[in-house]
Amino acid sequence: MSEQHIAVIGAGIVGVSAALHLQRDGKRVTLIDERNPGEGTSKGNAAVLAIDSCAPVATPGVMWDVPKYLKDPLGPLAIRWSYLPKIAPWLLRFVAASKPERVEEISIALRSILLQATAVHRDLARAINETSILKETGWLGVFESDKKFESYQWDLDLQKRRGVPFQVMKQEEIRQFEPSLQPIFRHAVYYPENSYVLDNFRLVREAARVFAENGGSIVKARVTGFHIGERGPTAVKTETGSIACDGVVVAAGAWSKALTAMLGHKVPLDTERGYHVTLPNAQKMPRMPLYSGDHSFAVTPLEVGLRFAGTVELGGLDAAPNYDRAEILMKHGRRMFGELNEEGRSNWMGFRPSMPDSLPVISQGRRYANTWFAYGHGHLGLTLGPVTGKIVADLVAGRESGLDLKPFAIDRF
Numbered sequence: 001m002s003e004q005h006i007a008v009i010g011a012g013i014v015g016v017s018a019a020l021h022l023q024r025d026g027k028r029v030t031l032i033d034e035r036n037p038g039e040g041t042s043k044g045n046a047a048v049l050a051i052d053s054c055a056p057v058a059t060p061g062v063m064w065d066v067p068k069y070l071k072d073p074l075g076p077l078a079i080r081w082s083y084l085p086k087i088a089p090w091l092l093r094f095v096a097a098s099k100p101e102r103v104e105e106i107s108i109a110l111r112s113i114l115l116q117a118t119a120v121h122r123d124l125a126r127a128i129n130e131t132s133i134l135k136e137t138g139w140l141g142v143f144e145s146d147k148k149f150e151s152y153q154w155d156l157d158l159q160k161r162r163g164v165p166f167q168v169m170k171q172e173e174i175r176q177f178e179p180s181l182q183p184i185f186r187h188a189v190y191y192p193e194n195s196y197v198l199d200n201f202r203l204v205r206e207a208a209r210v211f212a213e214n215g216g217s218i219v220k221a222r223v224t225g226f227h228i229g230e231r232g233p234t235a236v237k238t239e240t241g242s243i244a245c246d247g248v249v250v251a252a253g254a255w256s257k258a259l260t261a262m263l264g265h266k267v268p269l270d271t272e273r274g275y276h277v278t279l280p281n282a283q284k285m286p287r288m289p290l291y292s293g294d295h296s297f298a299v300t301p302l303e304v305g306l307r308f309a310g311t312v313e314l315g316g317l318d319a320a321p322n323y324d325r326a327e328i329l330m331k332h333g334r335r336m337f338g339e340l341n342e343e344g345r346s347n348w349m350g351f352r353p354s355m356p357d358s359l360p361v362i363s364q365g366r367r368y369a370n371t372w373f374a375y376g377h378g379h380l381g382l383t384l385g386p387v388t389g390k391i392v393a394d395l396v397a398g399r400e401s402g403l404d405l406k407p408f409a410i411d412r413f
């Protein structure tokens with residue numbers, strides 16, 4: 001029998017990782033993306049491996065915050081009025097996922113997969129011959145406001161229940177631990193398990209390069225559909241022609257919904273749009289990534305500069321970016337570090353692929369056995385991309401992954 005040919009749609013961190021692992025298993029793999037590898041959402045994230053992040057975005061009481069999200073277009077979580085009718089069904093599921101017993105289940109599932117993420121990142125760094133790209137420094141969440149820190153106690157309790165290690169610090173300790181910060185922070189939490197990559201975009205580009213060097217094929221084209229035979233897809237249709245294959249992996253990030261529908265599944269996937277500002281010459285560099293507990297964004301000392309990244313905007317895939325949101329990040333950044341050199345500053349917006357329960361889809365199709373789905377990683381796509389790629393290869397090979405994959409099933413809704 002000739003080798004199995006798998007088409008992977010999407011060359012972000014998830015698709016490229018899946019392609020590499022499938023290739024290791026001896027499959028013939030074609031990676032298809034309308035952009036160059038890494039140029040989707042994987043290009044501009046905060047580059048943090050957030051192993052501690054086992055809380056879903058929707059936490060108990062979120063329902064009462066929705067009016068606030070609609071009122072303030074520049075708040076850490078904002079909903080565009082014009083997008084409200086479209087996202088309403090997703091929001092209902094989001095609120096349903098915030099029930100305490102559901103949050104507990106989600107956090108257990110997230111923790112189980114997060115615990116495997118660092119080892120697979122180390123393996124990826126070795127595979128691209130760049131072991132120093134992964135910085136295992138931990139990260140520090142900082143709080144100026146007592147009130148914010150008090151409400152963060154809920155997160156700490158959840159993390160304690162999931163066995164996440166952390167260390168709480170107070171003012172003087174924070175100053176000594178991270179001297180680049182202004183002395184305004186009254187509370188901090190250090191998470192030793194977390195780490196970051198020096199350049200998240202280069203990571204994906206290099207992984208794609210190694211995949212191609214090892215004989216993988218990369219096709220730059222927009223996927224428009226599938227030829228479906230008796231047992232499932234037999235070819236991927238693109239704008240430039242068809243690619244025959246034995247199986248399909250959909251890893252198209254926030255754009256996966258329509259492709260998934262063509263393969264027989266309806267998924268409640270939407271997008272949480274996020275922004276970044278990168279300062280190539282900031283002249284202030286923390287020694288590890290930071291998280292602003294007051295305003296919910298990350299600060300990362302990257303090779304390409306100091307990056308402020310985060311915030312959530314529910315506004316869909318088509319609306320133009322609102323770069324005032326990036327400006328807000330910058331304003332908070334100035335308060336954290338004092339004066340910053342903004343020469344060469346760049347702004348960016350990306351589309352987190354988000355499921356309402358904050359759990360990714362990592363699953364074989366139920367309609368067709370030769371389809372697999374890997375997307376919806378929301379805030380954790382860089383963290384979980386490589387381990388997801390490994391699990392996809394396990395699923396394709398029919399191997400046990402050692403994880404309970406039911407929480408990630410495509411038909412869980």
Ligand SMILES: Cc1cc2nc3c(=O)[nH]c(=O)nc-3n(C[C@H](O)[C@H](O)[C@H](O)COP(=O)(O)OP(=O)(O)OC[C@H]3O[C@@H](n4cnc5c(N)ncnc54)[C@H](O)[C@@H]3O)c2cc1C
Pocket residue numbers: 009010011012013014015032033034035036038039040041042043044045046047048049050221222223224251252253254255256273274275276298309310311349350351352353374375376377378379380381382383384385
């Ligand atoms: C501001 C911000 C900060 C973030 N910070 C972090 C962080 O610190 N840590 C973390 O773990 N995660 C973070 N994330 C989330 C993370 O970036 C995403 O979850 C991750 O990049 C998703 O990867 P992906 O491979 O699924 O999607 P993408 O990188 O978006 O890749 C999907 C690819 O599919 C392609 N595609 C789509 N449709 C088609 C089609 N029809 N035909 C051909 N190609 C198609 C696209 O061109 C794209 O390249 C952040 C996100 C944002 C926005």
